[in-house]
Amino acid sequence: FRRANIQAKDAPPFIPSQVPFLGSAIEFNKNPVDFLIRMKNQYGPVFTIEMAGKKFTYLMGNEASSLLFNSKNEDLNAEDVYAKLVTPVFGKGVAYDVPNDIFLEQKKMFKTGLNIARFKEYVPIIEQEVRDYLTRWGDKGEIDLFEAFSEMIVMTASHCLHGPEIRSILDERVAHLYYLLDQGFCPEAWLLPSWLHFLVPKLRRRDAAHVEMKKIFYAAIEKRRASGNKGEDMLQTLLDTPYKSGRYMTDDEIAGMLIGLLMAGQHTSSSTSSWLGVFLAHNTEIQRQCYEEQCQVRGTTFEPVDYDQLKSMRVLDNAFRETLRLRPPIHVIIRHSRKPLNVCGYTIPANHSVCVSPTANQRLTEIWGEECANFNPERFMENDGLTSTESKFCYVPFGAGRHRCIGESFAYLQNKTIWSVLLEQYQLSAIDEFPEPNYQNMIHTPSKSVVRYEKRK
Numbered sequence: 001f002r003r004a005n006i007q008a009k010d011a012p013p014f015i016p017s018q019v020p021f022l023g024s025a026i027e028f029n030k031n032p033v034d035f036l037i038r039m040k041n042q043y044g045p046v047f048t049i050e051m052a053g054k055k056f057t058y059l060m061g062n063e064a065s066s067l068l069f070n071s072k073n074e075d076l077n078a079e080d081v082y083a084k085l086v087t088p089v090f091g092k093g094v095a096y097d098v099p100n101d102i103f104l105e106q107k108k109m110f111k112t113g114l115n116i117a118r119f120k121e122y123v124p125i126i127e128q129e130v131r132d133y134l135t136r137w138g139d140k141g142e143i144d145l146f147e148a149f150s151e152m153i154v155m156t157a158s159h160c161l162h163g164p165e166i167r168s169i170l171d172e173r174v175a176h177l178y179y180l181l182d183q184g185f186c187p188e189a190w191l192l193p194s195w196l197h198f199l200v201p202k203l204r205r206r207d208a209a210h211v212e213m214k215k216i217f218y219a220a221i222e223k224r225r226a227s228g229n230k231g232e233d234m235l236q237t238l239l240d241t242p243y244k245s246g247r248y249m250t251d252d253e254i255a256g257m258l259i260g261l262l263m264a265g266q267h268t269s270s271s272t273s274s275w276l277g278v279f280l281a282h283n284t285e286i287q288r289q290c291y292e293e294q295c296q297v298r299g300t301t302f303e304p305v306d307y308d309q310l311k312s313m314r315v316l317d318n319a320f321r322e323t324l325r326l327r328p329p330i331h332v333i334i335r336h337s338r339k340p341l342n343v344c345g346y347t348i349p350a351n352h353s354v355c356v357s358p359t360a361n362q363r364l365t366e367i368w369g370e371e372c373a374n375f376n377p378e379r380f381m382e383n384d385g386l387t388s389t390e391s392k393f394c395y396v397p398f399g400a401g402r403h404r405c406i407g408e409s410f411a412y413l414q415n416k417t418i419w420s421v422l423l424e425q426y427q428l429s430a431i432d433e434f435p436e437p438n439y440q441n442m443i444h445t446p447s448k449s450v451v452r453y454e455k456r457k
């Protein structure tokens with residue numbers, strides 16, 4: 001490997017940069033994935049870059065990445081990195097605002113709530129929401145996929161997870177509150193110290209929206225309690241499940257969890273479904289296979305979708321998996337090193353931001369082959385697409401280890417149901433050239449996602 005400016009004797013190679021302070025930020029932001037893979041080829045699997053005065057150490061490939069996914073939270077810490085961004089949006093008492101063993105209990109509550117019995121009830125709810133939504137499309141036209149999926153996903157997730165009371169008050173005002181909260185997930189929130197957040201107008205609006213949203217949830221929680229009815233949703237699970245200590249969640253915690261639930265599935269799913277739409281609009285053969293599968297599984301009369309049918313949609317499933325390989329919405333996973341850590345013969349110093357890029361790992365030629373940049377769902381037909389379990393950290397769209405996602409099966413259920421109805425009714429075709437990812441966004445959405453649609457005969 002090329003020799004870099006080595007700092008301490010066994011510190012990872014440090015990528016030099018001509019630009020003072022900003023460091024590698026400019027080159028990195030143009031196309032982070034190409035940059036990272038180029039650096040890996042030059043400097044090896046672990047290297048450090050400087051951006052805006054901060055040190056980022058990237059772990060590339062299976063062996064290096066195992067450090068991030070296998071370390072204790074006390075050594076490679078998530079709260080130190082994410083709390084400043086996430087806590088103002090969700091509020092106190094949940095996620096990265098509490099010690100990690102408490103957050104693990106909260107994740108377990110989510111897990112009990114996301115069970116198969118409930119999933120079976122969710123499929124028809126989602127199907128009906130999507131049918132209602134699609135009536136506004138008419139016979140043919142052009143549509144911005146990201147906008148359309150954002151709307152379908154917020155309504156379906158809220159209906160299933162929050163329950164009918166909250167879904168029924170999801171009007172334009174509430175949608176706008178979500179939008180304002182959402183705007184809080186931005187680089188400024190990360191770069192500025194929390195006590196300076198008030199200087200940024202969109203972060204002030206985030207805080208005001210948070211207060212309003214909590215009020216709406218308090219009312220809904222009260223309504224559920226007063227009704228004496230039990231719902232088949234996450235709200236019910238959170239009301240009914242105590243912590244190990246025997247204590248039940250406060251309304252404030254429940255409301256924070258409900259905000260978190262929606263945020264977790266919103267951009268991740270809407271970005272993934274938009275990319276899938278872009279891939280299918282540009283790849284009519286794979287789109288045809290997906291449609292054929294719908295006819296096969298649901299019959300040409302298109303029976304209502306059910307949970308077992310979704311399970312047997314292999315082609316659609318693989319198309320999602322492949323979309324999550326090439327365009328994982330969480331393109332970088334970050335931790336803070338609280339002490340020096342060893343990996344691949346190096347010692348990473350304390351106080352680095354330690355990163356794994358799912359996008360880069362999921363596009364390494366040595367793992368995924370020479371055709372790794374091509375959209376080819378069939379690669380998942382055998383061995384999960386991976387050459388061996390030695391490469392398990394080279395497919396991590398949902399992360400791994402103690403911070404792993406608990407929403408994967410809900411995300412598949414929700415997106416596959418939406419796509420079943422969409423494929424049944426419409427055919428998509430491309431208008432523009434294949435869009436670049438929007439690398440300036442926190443989530444790499446398509447820079448343009450307008451496609452043409454036409455009703456099937």
Ligand code: HEM
Pocket residue numbers: 078107110261264265268269272328329330333334396397398399400402403404405406407408410411
């Ligand atoms: C964590 C991806 C949908 C809830 C994560 C992580 C990733 C991820 C990569 C790990 C973050 C890290 O290690 O720093 C995705 C993708 C989704 C999706 C790609 C959809 C396509 C959802 C949904 C929910 C959810 C629908 C809830 C219903 C969570 C939770 C965590 C998590 C609770 C745990 C964070 C932690 O322990 O630190 N997700 N997610 N996600 N996700 Fe998801």
Ligand code: LAN
Pocket residue numbers: 082085086090094095106107185256257258259260261263264265329330331332333334442443
């Ligand atoms: C997010 C959203 C942003 C995302 C990026 C900054 C894009 C990524 O680069 C790093 C991971 C991060 C911060 C991320 C981690 C997990 C989050 C916070 C989420 C997916 C949004 C929601 C999810 C959270 C853990 C959901 C659980 C909520 C509870 C209230 C328990």
